[in-house]
Amino acid sequence: MRRIRAAAAVVVTVSTLAGATACGGGSEAGGSNESPKTLTYWASNQGPNIPADKKILTPELQKFEKQTGIKVKLEVVPWADLLKRILAATTSGQGPDVLNIGNTWSASLQATGALLPWDKKNFDAIGGRDRFVDAAVASAGAEDKDPSAVPLYSLSYALYYNKKMFADAGISKPPATWDELVADGRKISKNGTSGKWGLGAEGGNLSNNIHQAFVLAKQHGADFFDASGKPTFTSPGAVAAVKQYVDFMGKDKIIAPGNAEYAQNQSLSDFSKGKTAMVLWQAAASTFASQGMKPEDWGAAPVPVQSGTPGQGKQVDSMVAGINMAVFKNTKNTKGALQFVKFMTSTDEQQILNKAYGSVPPVTAAQSDPAFNSPGVKVLKDTLTNSAAPLPQVASESQFETTVGTAIKGLWADAAAGKAITTESVKAALTKAQQQMTQ
Structure with missing residues (x-):
């Protein structure tokens, strides 16, 4: 949507x-x-x-x-x-x-x-x-x-990037893989010391949490439901996907801790003000224009993948x-x-x-x-x-957005507070979400 x-x-x-x-x-x-x-x-x-x-x-x-x-x-x-x-x-x-x-x-x-x-x-x-x-x-x-x-x-989804912030950091093109995105983000964030950040996120936006985790899970070869519609939130691929997403803040330090509480459109506002260099979003041009950005100020590229390039039979990126x-x-x-x-x-x-x-x-x-x-x-x-x-076309999809989206929100809060985000802590959060689905 x-x-x-x-x-x-x-x-x-x-x-x-x-x-x-x-x-x-x-x-x-x-x-x-x-x-x-x-x-x-x-x-x-x-x-x-x-x-x-x-x-x-x-x-x-x-x-x-x-x-x-x-x-x-x-x-x-x-x-x-x-x-x-x-x-x-x-x-x-x-x-x-x-x-x-x-x-x-x-x-x-x-x-x-x-x-x-x-x-x-x-x-x-x-x-x-x-x-x-x-x-x-x-x-x-x-x-x-x-x-x-x-x-x-x-x-x-697309990866939107601030052309001036990229040029100032010596970055010549948008990242095509997540490793490249992290490297570019670190050049801009400088471990949280530059006053600017590489990537924006909205930890309080449950559906956006789901969208990003879903894509990363597909890239890790996982789905959140099996063929019968049964939740599989704790599969290794799903756990790895959620951890990778939250690690952008906790381990990689390219997302500002305050983003853990961000709700709808707050990441776009930071991007428009030059506080963050990249944001993953759906059509954002009208929002950027309303906040004073000119079309030449930003670029749009495909969302990164684990390696290689996106495309059918390769890697899902939205x-x-x-x-x-x-x-x-x-x-x-x-x-x-x-x-x-x-x-x-x-x-x-x-x-x-x-x-x-x-x-x-x-x-x-x-x-x-x-x-x-x-x-x-x-x-x-x-x-x-x-x-x-497409996201899973199952009757419990809206509940999935709530339970897993809330689990990821909690992990964002932990990352913002400086707590380690481990495979075990991610799996525990997703286990709780899966239990709520069956109640």
């Missing part, structure tokens, strides 16, 4: 999800076959702040109202609150007609039965499934079921990130909701919105715009095509 970030703050069991009921939305219409007068829409915070999202979305919603006569009541929900709000809506019956969800939550929310399944009939109502990139649709729910949502914005658009199953506005999804996923709107957010259109025809071949966006697009993998 852009950001599929600090999302899961509630522990959700599969049994709770399976027993949840859908919500009705705010329709002024009497039923799904009537032409609704209004729709309620929960949008995710995609831009640098909520006012920026409202500025981007409002004229497009007004355009939709002019075309259809349907007014869209917009609420932009922060990522830290979005999953909690959605889960509360599935049980309370009070929620929107249409909403954005992080694509990593698709299988979890699909298991509630609350979302409208995107079968052939519903896909046909918005122009057909074949308009969308296959990988984006594959991240919209379990493989053996109709997708629970439709792709809206596609994303992957999770398949993105935002999906879902409809609550028992909305009284089904017809209007489908019209709205069709509008938002039309080629023209896909180009407008994805350009505004610096993301990649999951609608293939929209990618023809030259804007999506700019250096920053091209890295994201190439990564999605060649070297990204």
